[in-house]
Amino acid sequence: MTILEWADKFSTDEKCRDYLFQQRWPEGFLCPKCQGQKYWKIQRSERTAPVYECAQCHHQTSVTAGTLFHRTKVALRL
Numbered sequence: 027m028t029i030l031e032w033a034d035k036f037s038t039d040e041k042c043r044d045y046l047f048q049q050r051w052p053e054g055f056l057c058p059k060c061q062g063q064k065y066w067k068i069q070r071s072e073r074t075a076p077v078y079e080c081a082q083c084h085h086q087t088s089v090t091a092g093t094l095f096h097r098t099k100v101a102l103r104l
Contacts, residue, residue, distance in 0.1 A: 039075070039102045043076070046095075046102075050089055057085055057087070058087055059085040060080060060082055062082030065078045075088055075089070076088070
C-alpha cells in the first residue's frame with residue numbers, strides 16, 4: 027500500500043474506527059463478557075467514539091478498549 031492509499035484508507039476517524047471494528051470482530055460483534063452477538067451502537071456526542079452495548083448483558087465496550095488507543099484524546103487518524 028502506498029502512502030497515498032494509506033492516507034485515503036484512514037482519512038477520517040470514522041474510517042479508522044470501521045477498520046478497528048473489522049479487526050477486532052472479523053466475524054461480527056462478540057461481547058467480551060458474555061459472547062452475545064447483538065449490540066446497540068451508542069454515540070454520546072459528535073466528538074467521542076461510539077460505544078457498543080451488548081443487547082444481552084448490557085456490557086459496554088469500544089473498538090479501542092484494551093489497545094494503545096484506549097482513552098486517548100488524540101484523533102485516531104493521527
